[in-house]
Amino acid sequence: MAPIMKVAVIQFPGSNCDTDCQAALLSFPGVEAEIVWHKETSLAGYDAVVLPGGFSYGDYLRCGSIARFSPIMGAVRAAADAGVLVLGICNGFQILCEAGLLPGTLLRNNGLLFRCEHLHLRVENTDTPFTSVLHKGQVLDIPIAHGEGNYFADPETLAQIEANGQVLVRYCDASGNVTPEANPNGSLGNIAGICSHGRNVFGLMPHPERVCDPLLGGSEGRGIFQSMIEAVAQAKAK
Amino acid sequence: MIRIIKKRSFFPFWLVRFTERPDFPYLMKAVVTVMPKPAILDPAGVAAGRAMEHLGLKGVRSVRIGKSIEIEVDGADEKQLHEIAHDLLSNPVVEDYKLEILS
Numbered sequence: 316m317a318p319i320m321k322v323a324v325i326q327f328p329g330s331n332c333d334t335d336c337q338a339a340l341l342s343f344p345g346v347e348a349e350i351v352w353h354k355e356t357s358l359a360g361y362d363a364v365v366l367p368g369g370f371s372y373g374d375y376l377r378c379g380s381i382a383r384f385s386p387i388m389g390a391v392r393a394a395a396d397a398g399v400l401v402l403g404i405c406n407g408f409q410i411l412c413e414a415g416l417l418p419g420t421l422l423r424n425n426g427l428l429f430r431c432e433h434l435h436l437r438v439e440n441t442d443t444p445f446t447s448v449l450h451k452g453q454v455l456d457i458p459i460a461h462g463e464g465n466y467f468a469d470p471e472t473l474a475q476i477e478a479n480g481q482v483l484v485r486y487c488d489a490s491g492n493v494t495p496e497a498n499p500n501g502s503l504g505n506i507a508g509i510c511s512h513g514r515n516v517f518g519l520m521p522h523p524e525r526v527c528d529p530l531l532g533g534s535e536g537r538g539i540f541q542s543m544i545e546a547v548a549q550a551k552a553k
Numbered sequence: 554m555i556r557i558i559k560k561r562s563f564f565p566f567w568l569v570r571f572t573e574r575p576d577f578p579y580l581m582k583a584v585v586t587v588m589p590k591p592a593i594l595d596p597a598g599v600a601a602g603r604a605m606e607h608l609g610l611k612g613v614r615s616v617r618i619g620k621s622i623e624i625e626v627d628g629a630d631e632k633q634l635h636e637i638a639h640d641l642l643s644n645p646v647v648e649d650y651k652l653e654i655l656s
Contacts, residue, residue, distance in 0.1 A: 377644055384641065413644065420646040425596050467593070467647060501596075 319345035320547040323361040325391070325407075327353045327382045332368035332404065332524060339527035339536070340365070343544055353385040362547045363400040364391055366407025368460070368522060378421065378463045379409035388414055400444055400543050401516040405461055408508070408518030417511055417518050418476060419468030425501025429462040433532075434499060436507050436521060437487040440480045443510055444546030445517040448538050454491045455484070455535045457521040459499060459507075464520040466502040466509070476509055484508040484519055581626050582655040583634055587643045588619035619648075 322340050326333045333350055340348035348365075351358070358364060371382035382388070388410075395401045395416050403411040411417045424430060438446055438453045449455075468476065476482060485505040488497045493505045500520075508519025523536030589595045595617050602616035622642055624634070635652055643650040 376642065380641060380644065412646075420644055422593070422647060423596055425594070427596050427600060469646070501594075 318347040320347070320362045320544050321360065322346065322348040322363045322365055323351040323358050324348055324365045324367055325353060325387055326350050327369070327371035327385060329371045329373055330367050330369035330406070332522065336365050336367045336404070336524045339524035340540060342527055343540060346544060351387065353382070353387045356386050356390055358390040358394050361394070361399070363402065363543055364394055366391070366401070366403040366410050368405030368407060371406055371410065377413070379406060379413040382410045383413040392416065395511070395516050398513065398515050400546065402445065402543065403518035404522055404524065405520055408520055409463065411516060411518045416516050417509060418472045419466060419509070421463050421520070422465040422467050423463050424461070424465050424499070430499045431458070431460040433458045435487050435489055435491070435497065436484040437491050437493060439482050439485055442480065443483060443514045443517070445510065445539055445542050446483055447542040447545060449542065452491060454487060454489065455538070456526070456533060457523055457536055458525050459521045461500070461520050464500040464502065466506040468503065473503055477504070479512060481509050481512065482506050483510055483517060484521070579628055580656070581629055583624045583626070584653045584655060585622040585624065585638045585642050586619060586651045586653070587622065587648050589617060590647055590649055593647045
């Protein structure tokens, strides 16, 4: 039987969440997930692409700045333009910003510390292929692990993405209030994740793949992957 | 600002024409300085500034930390170096770069 969704998990030198992402995806029935080395140049046949977390190229120069020129990125860009779902987690988000597939960029955390902890995210928009099974205002408990997650964009870009509903998740406290205290890194507007104008590219700093199994800390990250599966299944049914 | 200092050739005059051929691999030295844009908060700079005050330096108004990238390359053209400084070495969203050709 053909899989419902076939996913490419891109592996850069220095990626370290690639197999976690693959394992999380394989825990869904009907999903096939393959690791694709960054030297490949084609993503034909894949329904979705995941850029996993890690420290591609040792985070040299800037996070994601060298990975952005990897051979596979041409295919990722072409896939994004063609409407294929592209999910960037942590370092993957940084790579998508560097590549210009998402607006803005991620700066050093304002406290200068590498923050590695569980915190809460509020879902802001459910009208996307990545959040469709969640509900607006839902609070997710998802861990972060980054040193450069301080989202920044110039005021016009920021106003534009806010007006377009491109902010999908924000850092919040346990009861869902977006407060400065709940912001771990100084992100503008507590932004934790944004999607592209076309809604098919999503980048977020927290790690949903780390909370996909109740035995390993929770299952609150499953909604994001479940939404992707449903979006792909719906597109295929048409 | 771009400063170009022509190095005097050590080749004898009858070889100068040969060394000035565009395909002759001469060494170019360049320095690219990348700095955070003035509007961007530089937390590392702020922390370093506080440490300076702690060491007794009075009246620290601003400390900003950037990068300096030294490049030695055989026969590159300046336009290409500008492209590389813009696309790879700096992130135009938050950083400015300055390219200096030393020789």
